[in-house]
Amino acid sequence: xxxxxxxxxxxxxxxxxxxxxxxxxxxxxxxxxxxxxxxxxxxxxxxxxxxxxxxxxxxxxxxxxxxxxxxxxxxxxxxxxxxxxxxxxxxxxxxxxxxxxxxxxxxxxxxxxxxxx
Ligand SMILES: [Zn+2]
Numbered sequence: 001x002x003x004x005x006x007x008x009x010x011x012x013x014x015x016x017x018x019x020x021x022x023x024x025x026x027x028x029x030x031x032x033x034x035x036x037x038x039x040x041x042x043x044x045x046x047x048x049x050x051x052x053x054x055x056x057x058x059x060x061x062x063x064x065x066x067x068x069x070x071x072x073x074x075x076x077x078x079x080x081x082x083x084x085x086x087x088x089x090x091x092x093x094x095x096x097x098x099x100x101x102x103x104x105x106x107x108x109x110x111x112x113x114x115x116x117x
Contacts, residue, residue, distance in 0.1 A: 003039060003040060003043040003044040003046075003047045004047045004050075006039065006044065006047070006105065007044055007047035007048050007051050008047075008051060010029070010031070011048075011051055011052065011055060011057060013107055014026055014029055014057060014107060014110050015055060015056065015057070017110060017112075018056050018110075018112055021112055023056065023112035024056060024113060025056055025060070025112065025113050026055075026056045026057040026110055026111075026112055027060050027110075027111045027112065027113070027115065028060060028061045028063060028110060028111035028115075029048075029057065029060060029061070029062050029063070029107065029110050030063045030064065030065075030107070030108045030110065030111075031062070031063070031065075031105070031106065031107060031108060032064065032065055032067050032104060032106050032107075032108045033064050033065070033066055033067065033104075033105050034067045034069065034101060034102040034103045034104045034105060035066060035067065035068055035069045035102045036069050036099070036102045037067075037102075037104060037105040039105050041064060044062070044064075045062055048062045065108070067102055067104060068081050068101070068102060069081055069099070069101070069102030069103075070099075070100040070101045071097045071098060071099050071100060071102075072097070072098050072100055073089035073092060073094050073096065073097060074094065074096035074097065074098055075089065075092050075094035075096055076089060076091050076092045076094065078090070078091040078092065079100070082097075
C-alpha cells in the first residue's frame with residue numbers, strides 16, 4: 001500500500017508549513033488527486049488516521065478534490081478528457097497525446113488553528 005509512504009510525505013510537508021506558521025493545530029488538509037495519480041483515497045485516508053496520531057494533524061480533516069485527466073493532441077492541439085484509456089484525439093484521430101493534468105497528487109491548501117472551524 002504505497003499510500004502510506006505518500007501520506008508520510010504529505011504529513012512532512014504540512015508539518016513543515018505548520019512550523020513555519022507557528023500553528024499548533026492542522027485542521028484541514030485539502031488535496032488535489034489526479035484521476036491517473038494511482039492513489040486510492042480510502043487507503044490514503046486510512047493511512048492518515050494512523051500516521052497523524054501524535055502529530056498536529058491528529059483529529060484534523062482530510063479532504064480532496066479529484067482532478068480529471070486532461071490531455072492535448074500533439075498533432076492538432078485539441079484538448080480533451082479521454083473517456084477511456086485509449087488515448088486518441090477525437091478531432092484528427094492522432095495517437096500522439098500529451099497529458100496536461102490528472103497525474104498530480106498535491107496539497108492544495110491546509111487550514112491551521114482557528115481557520116475554517
Ligand atoms: Zn488531434
